[in-house]
Amino acid sequence: MRRTELPLGDEIQAWTKPVQPVEDLDSVARRYPRRKLSLSGERKPMEVYDTPERPKAFSMDSLEFFFLIAQYFREALPLRLILLMIACQKAGGQIRLTQEEMATVLDVPRSKINEALQEIMGHGIAFKVRRGLYQFNPPYSYRVAEFIPGTELVEAEYVQVDQDKTIAKIRRDENLPDLVRFPSLEHMREAIEELRKKRAEERAARRLARAQRQEEGSAQ
Structure with missing residues (x-):
C-alpha cells in the first residue's frame, strides 16, 4: 500500500514532530493563519464567603430568575425555601434534604414546607427525584463543582458535574413535566x-369613589 504524503504545511504534520518551546507567538500565528491564538492574564482567585465545612461553595444563578421570583411570590416562605435549596445544592444541582430537615432549618411547621414546596415544583423550579432528594432546574441555579474536605479516614474529593450533562439527562426523561424539561417562567411574568x-x-x-364622596359632601 502506498502511503499518502501530506503537504509540508499541513497542520496534521505537527503530530509527527517533537514539541518545541514557544518563544514567539507571532511566528506561530503566521504559521497557522486560520487558528486564533490568545493569551489571557493570570486569573485572581475569587473571594467567596464560606466556612471550613463548605469551602468556596457557590453556584451559578440566573439574575432574571431572581428578578421574577422576587416579584411573583408575595409570601416569604417560598422565597426562603428556594434560597435554602440553592444553598444546599451539591455538585450537579441535587439537594439532599427531607421536608423535616427543611422545616427544622427554616423553623416552620412541616405542613407549611410541603405547601411551599408543591408551589415551587409547580413552576418547574425544582423537582423531586425521590424521598429526601430534589433537583434544582439547572438554567435557574446550578452548582457545577464542590470540594469535599477529607478526614483522617477519607481523602478529600473534588466533584464536578457539567451543566450540559445534567440538562441532557433531564430532557431525556419523558416522565418529567414539560415545564421541568423545557423551563420557562413566561407564565410567571404574565x-x-x-x-x-x-x-x-x-x-x-378607590380614587373615583373618594372623589364621588367629596363631591357629594360639597353638594350638601
Missing part, C-alpha cells in the same frame, strides 16, 4: 403583569 393591572384598576376605583 401573572405579574396581570396582578399589576388588577392592582392599578383597584387603585383607580
